Amino acid sequence: MKTNRRNFLKSASIAGAGAVTGGFLQGCSSKEPVTNLHQILEATRKAHTQRFNMSGYAAPPLPVVKVGFIGLGDRGSGAVQRLSYIEGVEIRALGDLREAAVKGSQHYLERIGRPPALEFYGNEEIWKKLVELPDLDLIYICTPWVWHATMSAYAMEQGKHVACEVPLVRTIDEAWLLVETSEKTRKHCMMLENCCYDFFELLTLNMARNGFFGDIIHGEGAYIHNLLGMNFNKPDDSRQSDGAYTGMWRLKENATRNGNLYPTHGLGPIAQIMNINRGDRMEYLTSMSTNDFTMQFREKELVEQDPFYESWKNAKFRGNFNTTLIRTVLGKTIKIQHDVSSSQPYSRIHLVKGTKGMAVKYPQQKIALGEDWLKDEDLKEIWDKYTPEIIKRVGEMARKVGGHGGMDFIMDWRLIDCLRNGLPLDQDVYDGVLWSSIAPLSEWSVANRSQSIDVPDFTCGSWKTNKPHGINLETGGTTQVLEVKREKESMQLNVR
Numbered sequence: 162m163k164t165n166r167r168n169f170l171k172s173a174s175i176a177g178a179g180a181v182t183g184g185f186l187q188g189c190s191s192k193e194p195v196t197n198l199h200q201i202l203e204a205t206r207k208a209h210t211q212r213f214n215m216s217g218y219a220a221p222p223l224p225v226v227k228v229g230f231i232g233l234g235d236r237g238s239g240a241v242q243r244l245s246y247i248e249g250v251e252i253r254a255l256g257d258l259r260e261a262a263v264k265g266s267q268h269y270l271e272r273i274g275r276p277p278a279l280e281f282y283g284n285e286e287i288w289k290k291l292v293e294l295p296d297l298d299l300i301y302i303c304t305p306w307v308w309h310a311t312m313s314a315y316a317m318e319q320g321k322h323v324a325c326e327v328p329l330v331r332t333i334d335e336a337w338l339l340v341e342t343s344e345k346t347r348k349h350c351m352m353l354e355n356c357c358y359d360f361f362e363l364l365t366l367n368m369a370r371n372g373f374f375g376d377i378i379h380g381e382g383a384y385i386h387n388l389l390g391m392n393f394n395k396p397d398d399s400r401q402s403d404g405a406y407t408g409m410w411r412l413k414e415n416a417t418r419n420g421n422l423y424p425t426h427g428l429g430p431i432a433q434i435m436n437i438n439r440g441d442r443m444e445y446l447t448s449m450s451t452n453d454f455t456m457q458f459r460e461k462e463l464v465e466q467d468p469f470y471e472s473w474k475n476a477k478f479r480g481n482f483n484t485t486l487i488r489t490v491l492g493k494t495i496k497i498q499h500d501v502s503s504s505q506p507y508s509r510i511h512l513v514k515g516t517k518g519m520a521v522k523y524p525q526q527k528i529a530l531g532e533d534w535l536k537d538e539d540l541k542e543i544w545d546k547y548t549p550e551i552i553k554r555v556g557e558m559a560r561k562v563g564g565h566g567g568m569d570f571i572m573d574w575r576l577i578d579c580l581r582n583g584l585p586l587d588q589d590v591y592d593g594v595l596w597s598s599i600a601p602l603s604e605w606s607v608a609n610r611s612q613s614i615d616v617p618d619f620t621c622g623s624w625k626t627n628k629p630h631g632i633n634l635e636t637g638g639t640t641q642v643l644e645v646k647r648e649k650e651s652m653q654l655n656v657r
């Protein structure tokens with residue numbers, strides 16, 4: 162990378178094209194001329210040359226992985242518990258804005274007989290002190306979305322690998338920042354897309370790799386989960402609650418942006434099956450949203466009942482249901498849907514369609530060969546034949562440890578096993594930023610009557626030669642699962 166892409170962005174904004182750094186790719190509240198965005202994306206692409214290919218990159222092995230956590234709310238506290246079951250993990254530091262959150266995870270470590278971790282809490286910037294600790298290998302980030310890119314970039318600059326919750330970035334500018342930083346520092350930057358490790362998703366990935374579906378031609382994914390009540394859940398001192406999402410950060414996202422804000426759960430497993438960034442790449446997308454038919458009414462009800470909600474009065478919420486269509490360079494299509502505010506059973510769809518067969522996960526797992534759905538007894542044979550090695554190795558234990566039925570644990574175990582054995586990670590920085598960037602691109606398309614928009618090639622052409630990642634543990638797989646005194650199961654089945 163000979164960049165100076167960041168300087169380029171500065172001059173682009175001076176020249177009047179300034180939306181990249183702070184405007185439409187972030188919020189898309191105003192309509193920008195379509196040509197403007199295309200010019201900016203094109204110039205950004207030209208300004209970036211890959212400095213080092215992080216796809217397939219194997220960092221030096223770390224027999225002991227010393228971990229610091231930032232963000233110990235719902236998700237982060239569960240991650241501390243899961244990692245405590247994995248051989249070779251030392252939980253060295255705990256960080257959160259809130260003292261109670263840090264103390265909660267510290268007490269957990271105490272109860273299971275682990276050494277105390279260093280504590281960092283009290284203000285919005287204290288996490289930097291944690292990241293600067295010299296003796297940490299991995300920073301595990303579970304904060305609200307606005308912090309992900311800043312924290313990840315700083316952690317890599319401080320010589321740490323990064324594992325960060327979804328989505329990894331909110332803007333295209335943040336995406337390039339992480340690509341550049343990962344390439345420059347040669348530190349892993351993995352987005353924790355746990356749905357890639359769910360049982361049916363891994364099964365269909367292995368089936369695709371073994372040609373069951375023929376050539377893959379189309380995939381569908383979604384994040385459809387009614388979070389209306391949780392998003393409007395307010396902090397309540399009398400119950401010592403900071404709200405379902407601390408400080409209502411998730412409602413803020415839904416009140417300031419309009420598009421598919423959370424694309425990665427549905428998209429990640431499909432992108433892996435299609436070998437995106439590893440033989441194919443996303444070329445362009447188009448996106449369309451409905452109006453908001455629920456959130457504005459909930460807001461009005463709540464404003465009438467409770468003065469707390471006054472600050473949300475007349476907020477302009479995103480359209481409830483978004484559909485985004487992506488076309489790849491090899492001529493395949495992906496449909497991704499998103500709705501967190503109207504009533505419907507939970508779904509990530511996960512539909513894989515090839516020239517010979519297809520599979521779909523929601524509302525019910527089904528697999529077809531030719532024009533017929535397979536019968537239940539045939540499905541058993543499919544599971545016997547195509548269950549990948551990673552599930553055979555840790556699937557049962559993962560179900561016991563929990564975390565969305567086990568997939569969270571499979572993901573964490575695999576991450577740690579790769580770091581301990583010096584193996585490339587399954588999801589590299591290019592995957593994380595690409596899957597996340599569907600959000601700002603969809604925002605732009607929605608704001609511009611669904612006009613199509615190019616998807617940046619964050620691999621700078623290396624997608625042509627990058628190799629698919631392994632799920633059959635040809636190497637590695639040596640990390641044991643520890644016996645830990647069992648905490649009460651926070652078995653949350655639907656991914657949030």
Ligand SMILES: NC(=O)c1ccc[n+]([C@@H]2O[C@H](COP(=O)([O-])OP(=O)(O)OC[C@H]3O[C@@H](n4cnc5c(N)ncnc54)[C@H](O)[C@@H]3O)[C@@H](O)[C@H]2O)c1
Pocket residue numbers: 231232233234235236237256257258259262284285286287288303304305306308326327328353354355405406407408565656657
């Ligand atoms: N992969 C999944 O299945 C899944 C499920 C749930 C949440 N998530 C993701 O996990 C992340 C956290 O979600 P959550 O539900 O745990 O939210 P949460 O509100 O329960 O927790 C967020 C935590 O971050 C802390 N925080 C905020 N700003 C901070 C700062 N500057 N420094 C340190 N700590 C800070 C908050 O105090 C809080 O404890 C989000 O990115 C979300 O999208 C992923």
